Amino acid sequence: MEVATATEASAPAGSGRASWQSHPFPWLDLAISEPYYFLHLLAFFSYFAARSTAPSAEDDGELHARLIRREIQAVLVFLVLFTVKIVKEENWETFIADxxxxxxxxxxxxxxxxDYKLSICYLLAFVVIYAVAQQPPYDGxxxxxxxxxxxxxxxxxxxPKTRxxxxxxxxxxxxxxxxxxxxxxxxxxxxxxxxxSFGIIDLGHFPNAAPRFGISMLDHLPTYILFDKATEVARFPEIGNATKVFVPKVTKKLLCQHFDLDRRLIEYLST
Structure with missing residues (x-):
């Protein structure tokens, strides 16, 4: 498995260096150019304007002190959750969404x-953002x-060029x-x-392909199917899965184990 490890390390590293050289702050460019991130950025920064409407220590010392405590608690809780997610998550898209x-x-x-009215306004703003903007998928x-x-x-x-x-x-x-x-x-x-080999089919563009491959558009997406020539040999999630609610989160490790990709790579290297 040394070959796989080397490939895994070199490909992301090379792409990361290229993106860094092309733009020194790619995350900033993404935050401004993508409506999903830009609207969330505006919503969060608008809190500083909304914060100015809160009573000052002279006007209502008790409320002001409680607000400060809640802000500190919120920052600490977010930092803990942020740290846990960045350690556990495999992909950047899930990390950002969570x-x-x-x-x-x-x-x-x-x-x-x-003010509870301010909280309701933010809730409505997030609902509107969800309706008009969408998190961009991975573009590689x-x-x-x-x-x-x-x-x-x-x-x-x-x-077929590959088995x-x-x-x-x-x-x-x-x-x-x-x-x-x-x-x-x-x-x-x-x-x-x-x-x-690997391929991607967008069922949003080709919805008629879903019933041909036994895929439900309502649940269990994304679906992964492994073909041996023209024959399906495995899929995730499997048809007739007893539960349609608690489907494991898709990760590289999960797919590797489910489709036994390590063994297939070893068989290829040994031939």
């Missing part, structure tokens, strides 16, 4: 101390390809798909070889 969720909840709790492809259903069928049946093909079926409007959008490209950087 961090924003925690920040919004704590902001609502703090503004409720100032690694060694995977965006496919149409016809391209997938052709790739599987007409003299196995792992395909992700997702939509661009579901939070679960957006938060897992970096998993398959990163896996393709590690495992892509002459024995296995």
């Amino acid at each position: 961090s924003l969720l925690y920040a919004k909840g704590l902001l609502l709790a703090v503004t409720f101390v100032i 492809l690694g060694h995977s390809n965006h496919l149409t259903p016809l391209q997938l069928e052709t790739m599987l049946t007409e003299d 196995f093909c792992l395909v992700e079926f997702r939509t661009s409007f579901l939070a679960n798909c957006i938060q897992a959008s970096s998993v398959l490209p990163e896996l393709s950087n590690i495992y892509s070889n002459k024995n296995i």
Whole structure:
């Protein structure tokens, strides 16, 4: 597995250096250019203006002291949750989504101390942001390809270049798909070889492909199917899963174990 480790380390490192050289503050460019991040940024910074409406220590010393305590508590709680998430999460999209969720909840709790009407206004603002903006998915492809259903069928049946093909079926409007959008490209950087290839099909563009592959658009997205030539040999989540509520979060480790990618890579290296 030394080859896989080396590939995993070199691919992200190279892309990270390139992005840093092209833009010294890529996160700032993203925060301004993407409506989802920009609107959240405006909402959070607007708290400083809303904070000025709170009673001062001279006007209401007790309320002012309680607000200060709540602000300190909110910052400390957020830092703890932030630290836990950054250690546990595998992908950046899920980390950002969860961090924003925690920040919004704590902001609502703090503004409720100032005035419950202000808290309601922030709640409505977050609902509007959710309605008009969407978290952008991971924009890299690694060694995977965006496919149409016809391209997938052709790739599987007409003299396939690789024996196995792992395909992700997702939509661009579901939070679960957006938060897992970096998993398959990163896996393709590690495992892509002459024995296995990777592809992505957006069911939002090709909804008729969902029933062809036995995929429900209402739940269990994203779905991952491993094909051996034109035959399906495994999928996640599996059809007929006893529970449709507690589906494990999609991670690189989960997919590696479920599809036994390490063994397939070893078989390729040994041939």
